Amino acid sequence: MREPNEMPGHLARRFQQIAVAVFLAEIEDAGFDLTPVQYAALATIKANPAIDQITLAGQIAYDRTTITGVVDRLVQKGLVLRQTSSRDRRARELTITDAGRTTLRRITPAVEAAQQTMLRGLTETEAAELMRLLRKAIAAGNELSRAPLRENAG
């Protein structure tokens, strides 16, 4: 086989593995208990009041079946409210609670620190270039996963 270090798939797994570990460590140091996925969902719900779960999933590229469990846990922690929509009784409207807002505000420094830490081996220029290349590769492959990004309503 090719060297693992020569395989983009292997590098993708390793980088993601480190990114998650760094995120969890920073959040725990800050005294909170929130996963990367839960954070992204919470921030997106705050920015889009009364968003339904499918739209939420599309905005952050989650699988629709994964979102159910993630929201379950956010609700259970009291950070999010889930209510059946009155306009479409199939849909669940998600709203951030005061506790959710407080948590989000308090963990922001830890989240930012984590983003720095996971790139600590790179110069500023290299970090920017890595992000540009990741965005470009992701854009080209967006439709290849079951959970593509869906920018807006449409």
Add this chain to the structure above:
Amino acid sequence: MREPNEMPGHLARRFQQIAVAVFLAEIEDAGFDLTPVQYAALATIKANPAIDQITLAGQIAYDRTTITGVVDRLVQKGLVLRQTSSRDRRARELTITDAGRTTLRRITPAVEAAQQTMLRGLTETEAAELMRLLRKAIAAGNELSRAPLRENAG
């Protein structure tokens, strides 16, 4: 919050998500049923006959508790043999079977195709640069995850 597209952690998750989807699709098209993780383990066992599970985990940066299930499935598929070591009865010696060797050989083109596909939005130069930057970031963060890379015996 920052734009998700400005957060390296989010980009890492998305790129890995696409990489796995592409890998699985290519392997299935080739008529096989093997995950990225199972592939990496199988290839490493072939290259290191009688390797124990801890060393295997270190070579490809798996968590030690994850490796148990992965090897379980490789054994169940008849691709790998797991035997208690005679020199150290705590350890399990892993060996690739003929079926495992055949599978590895046959899926190699699909694996290579997957590596191409997940970078299809990038030029050759960009792809090489992305991999260089990932390797550099990973090297700097290696010790931050519970499952760091352990190059060799030691």
Add this chain to the structure above:
DNA sequence: CGTTATTGATCAGCATACTGATCATCAGTA
């Protein structure tokens, strides 16, 4: 209006990944 298709959500089942614990075995030392 009634039939059909689509959509939002959930579920069962499986495969990574991790935390932390346990167990058997081995190595080092008094």
Add this chain to the structure above:
DNA sequence: TACTGATGATCAGTATGCTGATCAATAACG
């Protein structure tokens, strides 16, 4: 040799992430 610590493997429990199915509700159409 007996004790202590380290090591290889596994397990229980939890959280993503997926496939494919199901169910209720809505939309689209004749």
